[in-house]
Amino acid sequence: MKYKKLFEPIKIGNVELKNRIIFPPVSTNFASADGHLTDKFIKHYARRANGGAALIIVENVCIDYPGGKKGAFEPRIDSYDFLSDWEILTKEIHKQGALASLELAHPGYKDRGVDSLSEKEILAISEKYAKAAEIAKDAGFDMVEVQGAHGLLVNQFLSPLTNHRDDRWGKPIEFAVKVRKRIAERCGWDLPVTIRLAVEDLSQGGIGITEGKALALSLSSGAYNMIQADFGLGPKEKRLEPMAYPEGWRAYLAEAIRPLPVPVAAVGVIRNPETALSILEKQADIVALGRTLIADPDWTNKVKEGKEHLIRKCIGCSECIKARHDEDAAIRCGVNPNVGNEEDIMKAKHKKIVAVVGCGPAGLEATRIAAERGHEVHLFCKEFGGQLNIASVPPGKEKIRWLMEYYRNALQGCGNITAHHGEYAKESIMAIDPDGVIMATGAKPFVPFPIVEGIVYVYDEVLRGTVKFENKIIVVAGGGFVGCETANFLAGNNEITIVEMLNEILPGVETLTRNYLVNELREKGAKVMTKSKLVEIKKGEVVLENTGNGHMEILKCDGIVVATGGKPSIPFAIGDRAHYVVGDAKEVRKIADAVREGYMAAKQL
Template identity: 35%
Template sequence: MKKYQHLFSPLTVKRMTLKNRVVMPPMGTNFAGPDGSMQEKHIKYYEQRAKGGTGLIVVENAAVEYPLGSNGTTQIRIDHDSFIPGMYQLTERLHNYGACVALQINHSGASAVAERIGMQAVSASDIPSKKGGGIPRPLEQEEILDIVKYYGKAAKRVQMAGFDAVEIHAGHSYLICQFLSPLYNKRTDEFGGSMENRTRFARMIIDEVRAQVGPFFPIMLRVSADEFVKGGNTLDDTLALLEFLNDEVDIFNVSAGVNDSLQYQIDKMNLADGWRSYMAKAVKDKFGKPTMTTGNIRNPDVAEKLVADGEADLIGMGRGLIAEPKWVEKVASGNEAMLRKCISCNIGCAGHRIALNRPICCTINPDLINEDAYLENRVNKQTNVVVIGGGTAGLEAACTAAEVGCQVTLFEGRDYLGGLARDISFLPDKERIGDFPDYLIERSRRLKNLVTLTGVKADIATLDHYKPDIVVNATGSKPILPPIAGLLENVDKSGGKVKSISGMIAGLDGFTDFADKKIVVVGGGAVGLDVVEFFAERGAAVTIIERLPALGQDLDMITRLSMMQMIDDESVSVRLNTSLMEVGESHFKVSFEDVEEQLDFDYGFVCLGMRPEKPDLSELENYYVEQGVEVVNIGDSRATRKILDGVREGRNILKTLVKIGSL
């Protein structure tokens, strides 16, 4: 505790006292019922984060008007008194663990989707909230006044439901932001034009909320301090806008980005811990009120320093607390080595919810609702498990099995653990991925009934020595190298210029001179774009070849946005609908619309995806079926997908244990 005395110090705002400075900011989940009501699994999800020691939990945005103000999926609602009882159950459960609880209230405006809500969305003007979005209808003045009242009534319900504070969402391309930002507000009446006019709607809402909740109930305001879009509000603009909004706001939640700069709102992977804290400091210095900063904060030393140096008063960790509900508990008890740090992949949280309209999940946390409840189970008989492959899927399976009492032996053919996740993390922009194998390795090290053997090939004779009841095959994947002329003869040869992703990473230290180098990358998926990013950002002249009509179709939405921006910023040459025909020592022959062309390079990279690597699986299955031993194949050796899929399959060793009668 003494090590992080600032982070774990209390803070009182009005009549709310937080036990520490760690905040779970609002993030949509799609856990609500179809009618927008709070569900038991939803409460349990937040309960895990309260139980883990979080000081303040700001529950995700609740619609103040329905359906017009909702996102049209399973968003929670606070537009009617009928939602108060469910919300009260939530606050009571979280208060049991000493957490304070706020609710964010919001109107989607033009960010609503007409097909979902059954009507045209509304906004300040007829400007979509993102490129390609639906055109909204400008609100009439009478409607604006009605919405102001909706916010006030919603805030009163928040108070009645037992929350400790209310947060008004004024950022991220939602309705209030659509009035504040010149990107969206083209009005010529008293709600548009000057800063005073553009803040009028928000000012009226803040005043109405204060009138409804009284003088002692904290009001938080979330803003996009810098919209990171040409023509949008800059930090200086926001500081000027807040002069009109400062009165009656008790805490500023200082965020960033809008829909067209989502990679700065839901931070992309390569942004540093606390990267946007300068914005919170600017607001704090100007207005002298408590501020919250967010932005990839995973490291407790960074969090402590931000508070100690006066950069911010509150540390928001959204995705970090999805991945690790016990962040506070582990840091406070000196157990930092066991932090399951979010890797900012944005797949299960942002990708599932925003792009696919699914409930959120997490790449590295396979159970957001029940967390460690599986640890209450114990095997009912001696059960031996062998795991072949020490990547993230194999490590999760091995740890889970050992944690419920199995005797586990894990074999890894290489001399290090972590698999493809470890390999990819050697790329500077992907370093965060390495935090996950670090956690799994530390977790495995602490389990006395789990033995890890590296540099050992697991053949049947070796496995038989351990008398397995379950054999888990998690042998991962290898680069796809199709029968293209010259490819196999030239790829990954010593001293050669043609590399696969494996060859590139193995020789990463050898790439030191980038200026004036010609780089050609074949394959516009995730792996190819990682290679492009590495070389383009270091000054090389890069060309990317893709046979499909678009790049990055296998990427999550945040990474795709950031990659497309990188390609523009670094002037990468993009060749779509183009196929690789032949590989030479220092050139590729490609074809576009039946016209062949030779592309010379200093280095060429063939990144056509990955394929399952399971050379011994059939032999294992044929042999062990006669022995009555269960053989399961998980992770990339089953099918090449995301880390998320392999980790879930690793945790599913519990189902296999049930199947064989051991659990």
């Protein structure tokens, strides 16, 4: 078997993992505000365990309430009042055949660095780690993990940037070792304790690879039983990577600290089994798949069963990060509508004839679910993938094609789907006499001014390559996601100015993705003009009005590319047939909305 190495057992301390795949901590915001676990929380983790990963490390948990609470919906384990919640969770994880661990995390106290903590306070905090570990052990956890990365408290002790103490706690590993020792004293050395380690801070004067290697060696010698190689205090973008980051790009951290007396895990954008295998062959002993298992909890079993073509890969759309970090809301997934809503797809009581009109993400997801429910599905398809075809064109957006591949593979071989190719025509849809129709016909670009031939172009022509520019001066009208991605596609070979009426570009886009794209545009020399309205288009120039002060400005240009959004496109009314309008055909939004609505509509039919 090609991926045999992924399925070799490995020991962490005295506990054996059935394979090399673990689920790292991914905060969900599924706990309740009082720190108790909810049904949603438990189902989420049980579902990940059910998919075949050997070890589930549950998200960062509050060990010191209220001073060390991080996030409004962080679960708590600072007191035995929470024991029974965790008992239920570990039972469910074990029932699904996986081992359970829990990430003990402490952010440090607000506005106080580690330099200001007294000896008494430091000892009291180390005790809180140990107490939490004891509750975890009593609740049935097989091991615990200490969060020693991401700029949190242990990382602050480890890093020369934040630890300037001249007492014993000034020795970088002292606190981490103390925590490990106190856990062992309360729980016994039998309970394995792993650490998520800041191998590199990625900040001037912080932990560098040489220091990270030395820390890993000291912490693994007799203290921690496995090390997850991660980043420290540096930019958040590097540990919650936007879409453009290549697969497995930071496995070098794990490679750098090996060999060690304990296993080393690599984490970060490991999406394909080939990547996981290559990392296990050269760089690490274990692979940690975070968003990978959010998008498809069955990743492990699919690889084991030779069905890797059926994996729904995380495309890095950052919808989960937007929910968790920008909105403090429960996580959701752009490609997996079951996140936060784990349920089995039930066969329909009555088999129906279902017409799905459109084969973008909404139509394809609706087709998948309607077929799984046993309906006779007719998919009317003009262009397989719809908008995904052009959304995947700009630099760093290639992963979007994975979603198209997934649907192509998942729908192939479903005996109850008939595809009808060509333009949408009401007669051909009515000819199958459908019991229900799902309109997923997408959107058309919205062009707020007349197309002047040879001067004004629309973004989709550019992304499809039917219009090409080289060494031209181009104005991109519209600073939303599509406008900025189109500008990024054109920049480098052309002189680009993005013109946006609002005060800022990329409103509503997840922060790290937004910053990444803004930086890309800046590096390629693209200019941005906000509060600017295009009032006149002439050959060779455009006239702009500043919406703040009314000043006019003339900009020389060879062409204008319009990217001012889209408008729903519904080619005909369906009459009195039961029907649902989903995705961009309902309202122009994101892939996540399209997939979710396609799913919901097919579930209702």
